[in-house]
Amino acid sequence: MTGKFDNTINKMRLKKLNKTLNSINKMSHVFSEYTDEALKAKTQEFKKRIMESKATLDQILPEAYAVVRESAYRVLGMYPKDVQVLGAIVMHQGNIAEMQTGEGKTLTATMPLYLNALTGKRAFLITTNDYLAKRDCMEMKPLYEWLGLTASLGFIDIPDYEYEAGEKQNLYAHDIIYTTNGRLGFDYLTDNLADHKRTKFLPELQFAILDEVDSIILDAAQTPLVISGAPRLQSNLFDIVKEFVHTLKDGQHFKLDKNKKEIWLTKQGIDKASNYFKVHHLYDEINFDLVRIINLSLRAKYLFDYNLDYLVSNGEIVLIDRITGRMLPGTKLQSGLHQAIEAKEDVELSIDKSVMATITFQNLFKLFDKFAGMTGTGKQGEKEFFELYSKIVVEIPTDKPIQRQDLEDRVFANMEEKNQAIIDFVVEKHKKSQPVLLITRTAEAAEYFSANLFQLDIPNNLLIAQNVSKEAQMISEAGNRAAVTVATSMAGRGTDIKLAEGVHEIGGLAVIINEHMENSRVDRQLRGRSGRQGDPGVSQIFVSLDDYIVKKWSQSKMIENDKLKKINSEILENSKIFQMKVNNIVNKAQTVSEETSIVQREMANEFEKSISVQRDLIYKERDRILDMVDKNQFDYKQLAKDVFRNDLKKFNINDKKDIISYIYKNLSFNFESNNVKIDVFNQEAIVNFLIQHFIHQFEDNQKKASDPYFILRYIQKSIIKAIDMAWIEQVDYLQQLKSNVNNRQNGQRNAIYEYHKVALESYEIMTMKLKRNIIRNLCLSIITFDKHGDLVIYFP
Numbered sequence: 001m002t003g004k005f006d007n008t009i010n011k012m013r014l015k016k017l018n019k020t021l022n023s024i025n026k027m028s029h030v031f032s033e034y035t036d037e038a039l040k041a042k043t044q045e046f047k048k049r050i051m052e053s054k055a056t057l058d059q060i061l062p063e064a065y066a067v068v069r070e071s072a073y074r075v076l077g078m079y080p081k082d083v084q085v086l087g088a089i090v091m092h093q094g095n096i097a098e099m100q101t102g103e104g105k106t107l108t109a110t111m112p113l114y115l116n117a118l119t120g121k122r123a124f125l126i127t128t129n130d131y132l133a134k135r136d137c138m139e140m141k142p143l144y145e146w147l148g149l150t151a152s153l154g155f156i157d158i159p160d161y162e163y164e165a166g167e168k169q170n171l172y173a174h175d176i177i178y179t180t181n182g183r184l185g186f187d188y189l190t191d192n193l194a195d196h197k198r199t200k201f202l203p204e205l206q207f208a209i210l211d212e213v214d215s216i217i218l219d220a221a222q223t224p225l226v227i228s229g230a231p232r233l234q235s236n237l238f239d240i241v242k243e244f245v246h247t248l249k250d251g252q253h254f255k256l257d258k259n260k261k262e263i264w265l266t267k268q269g270i271d272k273a274s275n276y277f278k279v280h281h282l283y284d285e286i287n288f289d290l291v292r293i294i295n296l297s298l299r300a301k302y303l304f305d306y307n308l309d310y311l312v313s314n315g316e317i318v319l320i321d322r323i324t325g326r327m328l329p330g331t332k333l334q335s336g337l338h339q340a341i342e343a344k345e346d347v348e349l350s351i352d353k354s355v356m357a358t359i360t361f362q363n364l365f366k367l368f369d370k371f372a373g374m375t376g377t378g379k380q381g382e383k384e385f386f387e388l389y390s391k392i393v394v395e396i397p398t399d400k401p402i403q404r405q406d407l408e409d410r411v412f413a414n415m416e417e418k419n420q421a422i423i424d425f426v427v428e429k430h431k432k433s434q435p436v437l438l439i440t441r442t443a444e445a446a447e448y449f450s451a452n453l454f455q456l457d458i459p460n461n462l463l464i465a466q467n468v469s470k471e472a473q474m475i476s477e478a479g480n481r482a483a484v485t486v487a488t489s490m491a492g493r494g495t496d497i498k499l500a501e502g503v504h505e506i507g508g509l510a511v512i513i514n515e516h517m518e519n520s521r522v523d524r525q526l527r528g529r530s531g532r533q534g535d536p537g538v539s540q541i542f543v544s545l546d547d548y549i550v551k552k553w554s555q556s557k558m559i560e561n562d563k564l565k566k567i568n569s570e571i572l573e574n575s576k577i578f579q580m581k582v583n584n585i586v587n588k589a590q591t592v593s594e595e596t597s598i599v600q601r602e603m604a605n606e607f608e609k610s611i612s613v614q615r616d617l618i619y620k621e622r623d624r625i626l627d628m629v630d631k632n633q634f635d636y637k638q639l640a641k642d643v644f645r646n647d648l649k650k651f652n653i654n655d656k657k658d659i660i661s662y663i664y665k666n667l668s669f670n671f672e673s674n675n676v677k678i679d680v681f682n683q684e685a686i687v688n689f690l691i692q693h694f695i696h697q698f699e700d701n702q703k704k705a706s707d708p709y710f711i712l713r714y715i716q717k718s719i720i721k722a723i724d725m726a727w728i729e730q731v732d733y734l735q736q737l738k739s740n741v742n743n744r745q746n747g748q749r750n751a752i753y754e755y756h757k758v759a760l761e762s763y764e765i766m767t768m769k770l771k772r773n774i775i776r777n778l779c780l781s782i783i784t785f786d787k788h789g790d791l792v793i794y795f796p
Helices: 002-031 036-051 057-076 082-092 105-117 130-146 167-172 181-191 213-219 238-246 267-276 285-303 337-344 361-366 379-389 415-431 443-455 468-476 520-527 548-553 562-566 569-573 576-626 636-650 656-666 683-705 708-743 751-780
Strands: 096-098 123-127 151-153 176-180 207-211 225-231 254-257 262-265 310-313 316-320 353-359 370-375 393-395 410-412 436-440 461-463 484-488 509-513 537-544 782-785 791-794
Touching: 002 057, 002 082, 002 393, 036 057, 057 082, 057 105, 057 130, 082 096, 082 105, 082 370, 096 379, 105 123, 105 130, 105 176, 105 207, 105 370, 123 130, 123 181, 130 151, 130 176, 130 468, 151 167, 176 181, 181 225, 181 353, 181 361, 207 213, 213 361, 213 370, 213 379, 238 285, 238 337, 262 267, 262 285, 285 337, 316 337, 353 361, 353 576, 353 708, 361 379, 361 576, 379 393, 379 520, 379 576, 410 415, 410 569, 410 576, 415 436, 415 443, 415 509, 415 537, 436 443, 443 461, 443 484, 461 468, 468 484, 509 520, 520 537, 537 576, 548 576, 576 708, 576 751, 636 683, 636 751, 656 683, 656 751, 683 708, 683 751, 683 782, 708 751, 708 791
Parallel strands: 096 370, 096 393, 123 176, 123 207, 151 176, 207 370, 410 537, 436 484, 436 509, 461 484, 509 537
Antiparallel strands: 225 353, 254 262, 310 316, 782 791
């Protein structure tokens, strides 16, 4: 019933879009008669109409899309089809276009990118990896340039490249920018650490299209981007604790709930730890670091799986995105967890650093005035897209009817029988030279099938998402006659598999999936590797009661039924009742997995709310200071008064000795205290006394800076330094708080409520610390000039 209802709504949406499409088609006939020069001239005409407020983007859309359409044909030899134009209209509206593999999303995106770039503000195309960003940019750049717009890749595609001054500004000084979600996120955080307006490089975030939008803002939502700062004091307990953890038994010394990602010591485990480490009470404050590392080591050993959550590459732990199977180079787990995994795998421990800045992808893209998305599998995520971003998903029909056959699952009692059936299936297809793409959930499974096929003299390409550009080339060859490609779930996503000559006649590409993934969206993506643009093809998923998804998410007693394992596999495979029961178990397990992921994303989003609000306030204040052109825009006297009134109470300053000590620490190294008279019984008198000394020292420092420009820079740098130091400390504290909030003593309280409450309290404390640091920086900084005459400030 729900499916029919959704289908009706989608038809209504398409009907509305078709009216705009008809207008574009009429204009397309007009522009096909234009000369190249006349067609190119339309860009400046559109810009003028927008700038003079004679037309809105919505009003220009039919003409603009028709211009891009005709230009694409002349420049690239590609003419956007009606279905591509429909997708382009959806994206300009700030919604999500569901377009199947091979339907030409790269070309579709050029229309809304061109239209939104006409405002003079940047338009971004954001994808999941460097290879796809570079490939799409290079392919579409000639079209934009022919039309009079500029386009660039938002990064230099060289590993560990060090940018020179002004280089980032140049990359972002283009109308249309192709980049990745990770690079844009890190650039946003870096840009907000700039200490001068000149060194900021990120343009206004006006419009973006997210390719594989579900992967970016749903699947990757729980992995925050983090810029690390100063090293924390490294514990030497990781290796010792690892040996202790090896001695613990599941159920006896610790309890494990893998689904909730929770693990904790039992009473026996606590006693064993106390004896092992010769401590009286394990949970005494003095043993805080030991308890922390025991918990981290348990999590590393039992909650993080090799080749699923991480792998070891060149002596380093590289994280893997569980949903997409992609490696996450440069991303580290926080609060010592990364070091615990390093100890587990016997690699050299990296330095555990404090967190300087962080943002999630969910919050990054909320910063855009408008963003849209495209994907092959958005419909199943529509509820979340709407709740989080108020976006609808419009299913765009394929240009040609889908010819692929999605066969019913083949069901087995155990993994051994299932794996053998998969190999037999590949052999059968290979005999008639039909290309096969065998997709697995893990790298180990891919390696197992690849090795077994080689033993049967079946050559195959093995793809385990470690080299994206090589992977894209290999996946593009998967449609050749007799080609066998064994790949993990996301290998080659974003790359078309085109069928070679003669493959259509033998059934097209056969996609075999060795088990259902934890998310049905991923199953659909995998099936969609075959049958592009009306090609023939076939897809089949093989399942067994030993599958990961069943073991992890199902409570069915059928899993533990040993009698099933003794029944002949042919009998079971031909039993409709057995097939139906197993399918129900798998479908239910997948539903539980999806619902759990949604809840976890909601939780991650809730936790992010506090830091997001605080980050916005801090970054706005930073920008206000960097934009300051007159030093008198800031009320220094009121700031000093607030700080002094607070500190007199906070530090219980009530005698002459305390006052003098406070001045030395915060206002002046050269204070003459001999003949000072202070009414220590009058708080306001003390405040006024301190204000006089603040003003004196502040004016003295301004004289050292001498030039009005340098005075302004000294003040800006002093304030920005104070903001950054306080904020870095706050971000790191909030990260630690998030890790520990569930372990607070009043654990029965709502963890999120507790987190927001403490986060708010800590923000107020940080604000006062920030103000005190401004006063200290303005007074105690040492101002000098280098040999080039540039201002140099040494902060206290």
